[in-house]
Every structure is written in structure tokens, then in C-alpha cells.
Amino acid sequence: MLSAVLPNGNAAAAAAAAELFADGRFNPTAIVTEPVPPPVQSDKLDSPPAANGGKADKREIVLGRNVHTTCLEVTEPDADNESTGDKEAYMASVLARYRKTLVERTKYHLGYPYNLDFDYGDLSQLQHFSINNLGDPFIESNYGVHSRQFEVGVLDWFARLWDIEKDEYWGYITNCGTEGNLHGILVGREVFPDGILYASRESHYSVFKAARMYRMECEKVNTLITGEIDCADFKMKLLPNKDKPAIINVNIGTTVKGAVDDLDLVIQTLEECGYSHNRFYIHCDGALFGLMMPFVKRAPKVSFKKPIGSVSVSGHKFVGCPMPCGVQLTRLDHINALSSNVEYLASRDATIMGSRNGHAPIFLWYTLNRKGYKGFQKEVQKCLRNAHYLKDKLRGAGISAMLNELSSTVVFERPKDEEFVRRWQLACERNMSHVVVMPSVTVEKLDCFLDELIQARSVWYEGGNSKPPCLAEDVGVSNCCCVLHK
Amino acid sequence: MLSAVLPNGNAAAAAAAAELFADGRFNPTAIVTEPVPPPVQSDKLDSPPAANGGKADKREIVLGRNVHTTCLEVTEPDADNESTGDKEAYMASVLARYRKTLVERTKYHLGYPYNLDFDYGDLSQLQHFSINNLGDPFIESNYGVHSRQFEVGVLDWFARLWDIEKDEYWGYITNCGTEGNLHGILVGREVFPDGILYASRESHYSVFKAARMYRMECEKVNTLITGEIDCADFKMKLLPNKDKPAIINVNIGTTVKGAVDDLDLVIQTLEECGYSHNRFYIHCDGALFGLMMPFVKRAPKVSFKKPIGSVSVSGHKFVGCPMPCGVQLTRLDHINALSSNVEYLASRDATIMGSRNGHAPIFLWYTLNRKGYKGFQKEVQKCLRNAHYLKDKLRGAGISAMLNELSSTVVFERPKDEEFVRRWQLACERNMSHVVVMPSVTVEKLDCFLDELIQARSVWYEGGNSKPPCLAEDVGVSNCCCVLHK
Numbered sequence: 001m002l003s004a005v006l007p008n009g010n011a012a013a014a015a016a017a018a019e020l021f022a023d024g025r026f027n028p029t030a031i032v033t034e035p036v037p038p039p040v041q042s043d044k045l046d047s048p049p050a051a052n053g054g055k056a057d058k059r060e061i062v063l064g065r066n067v068h069t070t071c072l073e074v075t076e077p078d079a080d081n082e083s084t085g086d087k088e089a090y091m092a093s094v095l096a097r098y099r100k101t102l103v104e105r106t107k108y109h110l111g112y113p114y115n116l117d118f119d120y121g122d123l124s125q126l127q128h129f130s131i132n133n134l135g136d137p138f139i140e141s142n143y144g145v146h147s148r149q150f151e152v153g154v155l156d157w158f159a160r161l162w163d164i165e166k167d168e169y170w171g172y173i174t175n176c177g178t179e180g181n182l183h184g185i186l187v188g189r190e191v192f193p194d195g196i197l198y199a200s201r202e203s204h205y206s207v208f209k210a211a212r213m214y215r216m217e218c219e220k221v222n223t224l225i226t227g228e229i230d231c232a233d234f235k236m237k238l239l240p241n242k243d244k245p246a247i248i249n250v251n252i253g254t255t256v257k258g259a260v261d262d263l264d265l266v267i268q269t270l271e272e273c274g275y276s277h278n279r280f281y282i283h284c285d286g287a288l289f290g291l292m293m294p295f296v297k298r299a300p301k302v303s304f305k306k307p308i309g310s311v312s313v314s315g316h317k318f319v320g321c322p323m324p325c326g327v328q329l330t331r332l333d334h335i336n337a338l339s340s341n342v343e344y345l346a347s348r349d350a351t352i353m354g355s356r357n358g359h360a361p362i363f364l365w366y367t368l369n370r371k372g373y374k375g376f377q378k379e380v381q382k383c384l385r386n387a388h389y390l391k392d393k394l395r396g397a398g399i400s401a402m403l404n405e406l407s408s409t410v411v412f413e414r415p416k417d418e419e420f421v422r423r424w425q426l427a428c429e430r431n432m433s434h435v436v437v438m439p440s441v442t443v444e445k446l447d448c449f450l451d452e453l454i455q456a457r458s459v460w461y462e463g464g465n466s467k468p469p470c471l472a473e474d475v476g477v478s479n480c481c482c483v484l485h486k
Numbered sequence: 487m488l489s490a491v492l493p494n495g496n497a498a499a500a501a502a503a504a505e506l507f508a509d510g511r512f513n514p515t516a517i518v519t520e521p522v523p524p525p526v527q528s529d530k531l532d533s534p535p536a537a538n539g540g541k542a543d544k545r546e547i548v549l550g551r552n553v554h555t556t557c558l559e560v561t562e563p564d565a566d567n568e569s570t571g572d573k574e575a576y577m578a579s580v581l582a583r584y585r586k587t588l589v590e591r592t593k594y595h596l597g598y599p600y601n602l603d604f605d606y607g608d609l610s611q612l613q614h615f616s617i618n619n620l621g622d623p624f625i626e627s628n629y630g631v632h633s634r635q636f637e638v639g640v641l642d643w644f645a646r647l648w649d650i651e652k653d654e655y656w657g658y659i660t661n662c663g664t665e666g667n668l669h670g671i672l673v674g675r676e677v678f679p680d681g682i683l684y685a686s687r688e689s690h691y692s693v694f695k696a697a698r699m700y701r702m703e704c705e706k707v708n709t710l711i712t713g714e715i716d717c718a719d720f721k722m723k724l725l726p727n728k729d730k731p732a733i734i735n736v737n738i739g740t741t742v743k744g745a746v747d748d749l750d751l752v753i754q755t756l757e758e759c760g761y762s763h764n765r766f767y768i769h770c771d772g773a774l775f776g777l778m779m780p781f782v783k784r785a786p787k788v789s790f791k792k793p794i795g796s797v798s799v800s801g802h803k804f805v806g807c808p809m810p811c812g813v814q815l816t817r818l819d820h821i822n823a824l825s826s827n828v829e830y831l832a833s834r835d836a837t838i839m840g841s842r843n844g845h846a847p848i849f850l851w852y853t854l855n856r857k858g859y860k861g862f863q864k865e866v867q868k869c870l871r872n873a874h875y876l877k878d879k880l881r882g883a884g885i886s887a888m889l890n891e892l893s894s895t896v897v898f899e900r901p902k903d904e905e906f907v908r909r910w911q912l913a914c915e916r917n918m919s920h921v922v923v924m925p926s927v928t929v930e931k932l933d934c935f936l937d938e939l940i941q942a943r944s945v946w947y948e949g950g951n952s953k954p955p956c957l958a959e960d961v962g963v964s965n966c967c968c969v970l971h972k
Contacts (some may be wrong), residue, residue: 030783035863036860037646037649040650040651042648066652066655066656067652068638092697095611102631105631109630122578124582126581127808129602132600153559156559163782164526175661187933189870214701215700294521294523297518316618321616323616323617357810359808368560368579369560372561373522373523381517428628
């Protein structure tokens with residue numbers, strides 16, 4: 001009896017099946033005899049150009065080339081590997097060297113908004129399990145190795161932070177800030193299919209990626225020198241489009257300047273332009289500051305008591321987590337419109353991703369429990385204080401610098417030397433660089449950085465052959481210390 | 487000197503800034519004094535309905551409710567916690583209980599295509615680091631705590647498997663199979679903005695989600711009883727749309743039946759309908775079998791020597807990984823059209839996600855190095871053999887069952903009792919259930935499952951009051967053992 005199904009019109013597969021299951025029995029010789037694929041021709045790769053060129057001043061983005069210079073090749077185990085243990089030893093040495101690099105790179109890091117100070121040793125036992133919260137956090141899937149109980153606990157904590165009742169919100173733990181924005185904007189588009197997306201030009205690039213992915217009309221709104229959305233320009237962009245609903249991305253901390261858009265003023269502007277609350281959808285991109293603002297007195301409050309549709313925040317930033325993750329919250333009634341049921345999962349499909357990392361919720365649950373709202377408040381206070389310290393020291397040394405109120409992102413003159421930028425892992429744009437003061441950034445680390453920067457600048461700009469850049473256009477005249485403006 | 491920038495038109499923030507930085511100095515009292523938000527009104531939640539209702543036979547999907555029954559609440563640490571250690575003890579006990587559940591749930595698992603058998607103990611030291619491959623794998627970002635060297639090594643391994651040269655492919659490690667499909671279909675749409683998406687109706691739900699997200703015209707193609715795409719119907723759908731390019735999702739292993747679409751026949755059908763190679767884009771969804779097919783002799787080969795645009799495969803499925811991940815490969819020339827440069831990252835933006843899990847590539851690198859192509863071949867052989875064993879035993883016991891050639895997914899009669907389904911974590915659709923035979927599924931586990939199933943069926947169907955369901959429509963008359971067809 002040949003019980004394997006023979007498809008119509010597929011001769012090759014049928015032949016393969018006949019071979020695999022000759023006489024209805026599994027035939028192990030049907031497996032390929034030489035599993036190692038021949039190497040694909042690759043001789044063009046002998047001398048790949050380095051991604052960074054050799055140029056000191058400018059880092060080139062090499063499009064159209066795949067750079068394999070630092071690649072750790074995967075090699076086939078030797079036949080006698082089990083007896084010699086050579087490969088085991090090789091891998092152990094690779095990992096030991098890699099660990100050393102990680103320690104060193106973690107030590108000299110200032111530019112990205114990641115809290116690198118965490119200890120999840122208690123959770124290392126969980127790495128043995130394939131934990132997957134596939135589908136919806138609030139509907140159990142048939143897959144039993146999940147961590148929904150932790151995930152929902154974390155979501156509830158954020159729901160309380162952002163003022164929304166348990167049975168009125170829906171949310172999930174995402175893979176990163178981008179997924180939060182992709183989800184929030186998608187929900188907005190499903191609520192208002194012909195809505196126009198408005199976002200300040202200093203919004204995260206994922207916002208504009210979403211517009212392109214989702215084929216949405218998109219209006220870029222100008223910003224103030226702080227990086228905040230310019231509501232006068234917002235009004236100008238809104239008025240000619242009054243026939244279409246508005247979907248707005250509000251930044252609770254922009255990427256480069258750490259500027260906080262004034263949510264209340266955005267809502268007021270919409271109202272003044274004649275948009276009723278059922279004609280707009282606001283997504284708050286709180287990737288970094290979404291977890292800091294609630295602890296700063298009189299900061300524009302992110303709250304679902306206001307007419308907003310969704311909020312996202314990253315988990316690997318202020319909280320700190322081994323891998324990127326985020327929290328996405330929206331109103332439950334929006335989700336019921338968006339989602340479709342997937343019987344296979346015994347769930348509804350309302351997340352962007354299907355399979356979802358079940359470890360991230362446990363990391364977050366662990367830290368939230370240990371620190372609590374009070375612990376985060378203390379850390380916010382420390383970060384704001386240290387950011388102020390850094391800004392004062394920079395300005396004291398005659399270096400252009402800006403620190404937005406309500407922010408721990410210190411923007412300053414871009415260092416002239418790319419090697420210096422890489423050493424401290426600074427993010428740069430035009431003439432600006434920034435340090436994001438996270439809980440892992442101590443005064444000692446800042447002092448070390450300041451010493452090195454001041455030392456290096458004395459070399460870069462000695463003799464007067466070259467001058468520090470002007471940052472007036474980037475951070476305003478009052479924050480610029482260039483020759484002209486100091 | 488008040489150096490914090492005062493934005494125009496934002497009185498609240500200005501006032502907050504003035505308070506925070508009174509006299510230009512950081513004022514710690516500007517931090518909120520009571521950081522714990524008041525509980526949001528939640529009295530409606532006292533008696534939430536259980537997700538599974540109380541009903542034995544049918545699992546209800548409760549849309550419009552957030553079910554918090556199993557939630558592990560995050561609580562604020564007590565003021566005296568550090569002295570008493572109560573909270574530490576509580577958390578340790580939660581985690582110990584959770585670990586026990588994971589062990590038990592991992593033991594009784596058959597329904598999802600996850601290889602739960604892995605040991606990454608050597609890598610546990612890496613959990614201390616915030617490893618993030620943000621941006622493009624081939625362009626170093628300024629963030630130094632990354633694992634691109636491992637990621638590119640893994641990608642090269644897959645490039646060799648799928649026949650594409652190092653300087654002709656582009657790819658990245660994704661968060662899951664869905665991200666691979668979202669990326670592949672997006673690349674297809676960017677190559678052919680007015681292309682129509684064709685996918686068999688048994689394609690993964692993420693394919694249709696992509697069509698909706700990307701606002702693409704989408705044609706669902708019928709399937710054969712095996713689950714494979716029906717190329718006769720495909721032809722019928724193609725012919726009236728010849729004025730528009732075609733974007734095709736080809737399944738290398740469907741979700742429910744593990745059916746492998748015949749890639750060669752799909753290409754032949756396109757050619758017969760007059761589509762030249764520059765008028766179509768094929769994405770191969772190889773979530774599960776993308777890594778198994780290469781080792782089965784004469785299986786339709788997935789290869790970039792053929793006119794395909796992209797291939798994706800999951801990392802947490804056949805390879806096995808603590809968290810979901812996947813590999814996405816496409817042609818480099820497609821990516822150069824898609825991507826835009828992001829100065830902030832010193833990179834191009836060609837991935838769906840921005841921040842990316844840097845641990846997943848290391849897990850994959852580790853397993854690929856240890857097993858090699860030869861190790862995977864052996865595991866494929868074992869899985870196919872065990873799947874055949876299970877199917878034979880089921881049919882021998884008079885239970886409807888189907889096993890596609892080239893597949894380790896055994897489809898069989900849906901168990902009557904939902905408790906049984908949950909115990910073995912089976913995925914179900916209509917009258918079907920399935921077991922996906924992964925490397926972690928041993929003959930002993932299958933025997934245990936078979937014993938329980940046969941035992942349970944004798945209770946469900948004793949006395950003849952109720953009869954096993956007919957699966958003729960699902961798996962064909964020849965595989966159905968119902969009263970009518972046996």
C-alpha cells in the first residue's frame with residue numbers, strides 16, 4: 001500500500017516519493033549521499049573593500065557590496081571531530097575572545113540609549129527552553145511553552161502607568177521600537193484607511209518606513225530647534241487636508257535630540273483645525289522617554305485619558321534587556337477591528353510578528369518587579385542629573401552642546417575623528433553627536449569621556465588650521481560655541 | 487545662564503524646564519514625589535470569563551476581552567524589602583515553579599514544528615550583554631556590542647545551501663518566519679509596485695497579512711488534496727492578469743499539511759502563461775522545510791540558480807533556538823533598490839526591524855558549526871523515518887492519517903477531547919490535527935502518544951454513540967478511515 005499522497009501534475013515529487021517510500025516503506029537511501037553543497041563561485045571576494053574605507057574623516061556606506069571582512073565562517077565538523085575535540089576547542093576560543101570584546105565594548109559605550117547595566121543571572125536556566133508566545137498575549141495558544149502570564153503582568157504595569165483599564169487596552173511585547181511604530185501606525189491606518197500620516201521630520205526612520213510599507217500619504221512636519229514638532233507648521237499641513245482623517249506620530253523623545261513633542265499642543269492644534277476626536281489617531285513613539293516622562297513633574301503626560309490611540313516604548317533602552325524588545329499598548333476596540341482569527345493558532349492575528357520571543361517578557365517582568373515605579377523614578381533622577389552635569393562640563397570647556405529640558409540626551413559637537421566616534425560608539429548626524437545618559441552611564445564614565453574629548457580636541461584644533469564646526473543650525477545660536485557664536 | 491532650550495509655543499514644557507533647571511542647575515525636587523500611579527479603575531475585572539469557557543468540546547476565541555486569569559502581577563517592592571528579602575524569595579519561587587512547567591510542557595509537545603532539543607549552555611555567559619545588530623548585517627553600525635561576524639557567517643552557510651554567491655546575495659537574521667515573509671513580499675512589491683500577489687490558500691497567514699499591510703492585490707490559488715498549490719488553478723488566475731507582474735509565494739512546507747509546492751512547476755506555469763523572468767518575483771516560504779528539503783534526494787530544489795527572488799527559513803524550527811528567529815536571503819540588486827540610508831545608524835535601512843536580536847545569530851552559528859550539513863542530513867533522515875513510523879501506526883489502528891512525501895508532518899483525525907489536544911499541544915484545523923516530527927520527537931515519545939490516543943479513542947467512540955470524523959475532504963478518500971471510507 002502506497003499511502004503517501006501523490007500530487008497531480010508533479011512528476012519529480014512523485015518520483016522522489018516513490019524512491020523515498022518504495023513499497024510504502026521509508027527508504028533511507030533516498031537521502032542525498034553528499035550533503036555538503038559545493039562552494040558557490042566566490043573568487044570575486046578575495047579583496048573586499050573595507051566598509052570604512054581607509055578614510056579618516058568620513059565613514060562611507062558601501063551600498064551594493066556585501067562586506068565579509070569580519071565574518072566568522074561556519075565550518076563543517078571533521079569526521080574525527082568527536083575524538084580530537086579540535087572544533088570544540090576552536091569554538092570555545094572564539095567565544096572567549098568574543099566575550100572579551102563584549103566586555104570592552106560595553107565599557108566604552110555612550111551613544112545609544114541602551115541601559116547596559118543589568119543582571120539576569122537568575123534567569124539563565126530558562127535559556128534551555130524554546131519559549132514562544134505565538135499569537136495574541138490574551139488568548140492561550142495550544143503551544144504550551146510560553147510566558148503569557150509574565151507578558152500580561154508587564155502589560156498591566158504599563159497600562160497603569162499610562163492610565164488605561166485592564167479591560168480597555170490591548171497590547172503585546174514586541175521585538176523592538178520599530179515594531180511598536182509599525183503596529184501603532186498600522187492600527188491607525190486600519191481605523192482610518194484614507195488617513196494621512198503626519199510626523200515631524202525628526203521622527204524615527206521607522207515612521208517613514210511604515211508610510212512607505214503601508215502606502216500611506218505622509219506629510220513631514222517641520223521641527224523647532226529643540227527637535228520638537230512645530231505645531232504652527234503642523235497646522236499649515238493640516239488645514240488643506242481637512243477632508244481626510246489625520247494619523248499622527250508624536251515623539252516622546254526623538255532619536256537624535258531627545259526632544260519631546262508636546263502632546264497637548266498637538267491635540268489642541270487638531271481641535272483648532274476642526275478635527276473632532278473621531279477624525280484623528282495619535283500614536284506616541286515613546287521608545288526611550290516613554291518610561292522616563294511619567295516620573296518628571298509637569299512633563300506633558302502620556303495618558304489614555306487623552307484622545308490617543310497607542311503608545312510604544314522599548315524594553316532594551318531604559319529598562320535594559322539582553323535583546324531588543326518593546327511594549328505596545330493600544331485600545332482594545334481598535335484591535336477587534338484589526339484582527340482576524342487564525343484557527344491554526346486558536347488565536348486572533350493582531351500582532352505584526354507571529355512567533356514571538358517568550359524570554360523578553362520574563363526579563364522585563366523581572367526588572368519591573370525588582371525596581372518598581374519607585375526604582376525607575378530614582379534612575380530617571382540620576383540620569384537627568386548626570387546629563388546636566390555632562391552638558392555643563394562640555395559648555396564649560398567651550399564645546400557646543402544642548403540639553404533639552406525633560407531629556408537625558410546631550411547633543412554636542414561631532415568629534416572630528418571617526419576613531420574617537422567609534423571608540424565611544426557615538427551616534428552622529430550632520431555636525432552633531434550625542435550621548436544618551438542611561439542608568440549605566442556614571443559620572444566616572446562621563447569624566448573619562450570628557451578628559452579624552454578635551455585632550456583630543458586640543459590636537460584636532462591646535463595651531464588654528466582647522467576650527468570646530470558651527471552648530472547654530474543644529475542646536476541654535478545660544479548653544480553654539482563656534483568661533484562666530486561663542 | 488539658562489542653557490536648556492526653550493521651545494516656542496510650549497508653555498507647559500517651558501514651565502517644567504524652568505522648574506527642573508532653576509537657575510540653570512538641575513533641581514531634583516522637580517521629579518514627581520509619588521511615582522506609583524494610582525490604580526486605574528478595574529472593578530469590572532473581578533470575574534473575567536475563562537478563555538476556554540467551561541466547554542469541553544470547543545475552544546472559544548474570546549474576542550473583545552482581555553483575559554488576565556493567569557497573569558503574574560508585577561508588584562512594587564516594599565520599602566523594607568532589602569532587609570527582609572521577601573520579594574526575592576517570592577520571585578525565586580515563581581521562577582522555580584515556572585521552570586517546572588516548562589520542563590513538563592516541553593516533554594509533552596508534538597504539534598508545533600519546533601526542535602526543542604538543544605543545549606546552549608556554553609553561551610549562557612552572553613546573556614549579560616545587550617547584543618544588538620541594529621541595521622544592516624553587512625555595514626557596521628557605531629554600536630559596538632553586536633554579533634555581525636556570527637550573523638554573516640550564518641548567512642554565508644545558507645547562501646551556499648541555496649546556491650548564491652557571497653557578493654550576489656543580501657540577507658539578515660529575522661525575528662521569525664513571519665518577518666521573512668513580510669520582507670520577501672515587500673521586496674517583491676518594491677520590485678513590481680503594481681504586481682499581484684499569488685499564494686495558495688494553504689499558505690501561512692502572514693502572507694495574507696502582508697497583502698493587507700502592503701495594500702497589494704492578492705489572488706488566492708486553490709490547492710490539491712496534499713496541500714500543494716494547484717498549478718492548473720494558478721494558470722487560470724494568471725491568464726486574466728497578464729498585464730500586471732506576478733509576485734508569488736511558494737510554500738516549502740505548508741503550515742498544516744507540510745506540503746511542498748512544486749517550485750519548478752510554478753516557474754513552468756509562469757513561463758507557459760507568457761511571463762518572462764523580468765515579470766515575476768518568487769518568494770519561497772521555507773519556514774520549516776527550507777532546511778530539510780536540500781537533504782532529500784530529488785526533492786524540488788530551492789536554488790538561486792532558478793529565477794527566485796528570496797527564501798526564508800525559521801531558525802527556531804528545525805535548528806532549534808530558545809527564541810524565535812529566522813534567516814532571510816534575497817538578491818543584493820533587489821536590496822539596493824529597496825533601501826534608504828540612515829545616517830544616524832551609519833547604515834542603510836533594508837530590514838523590517840531596526841534593532842535586531844544579536845543573540846539569535848550566535849545560537850544559529852553555534853548549532854550550524856556543531857552539526858554541519860552532514861548533521862542536518864542525519865536529522866532529516868531520522869525525522870522522515872519517524873514520521874513514516876507514526877503514520878503507519880495510526881493507519882494500523884484504523885485512524886485517518888496522511889503523510890506527504892518529502893514531509894515530516896503527519897496529519898490525522900482531530901482528537902475529540904480538547905484536553906487531549908492541549909496535553910500534546912497539537913495544532914488543529916477543521917477535522918485535522920497534526921504532529922510535526924522534529925529531531926526532538928523520538929519513537930518512544932510517539933509510542934507514548936499513540937498509546938494514549940488509542941486508549942482515549944476507545945472511550946470517545948465506545949458504544950457507537952459518536953463516530954470518528956470523516957477526513958475525506960481534508961486528506962482525501964484514500965487516507966480517510968471513517969465509517970464510510972475505511
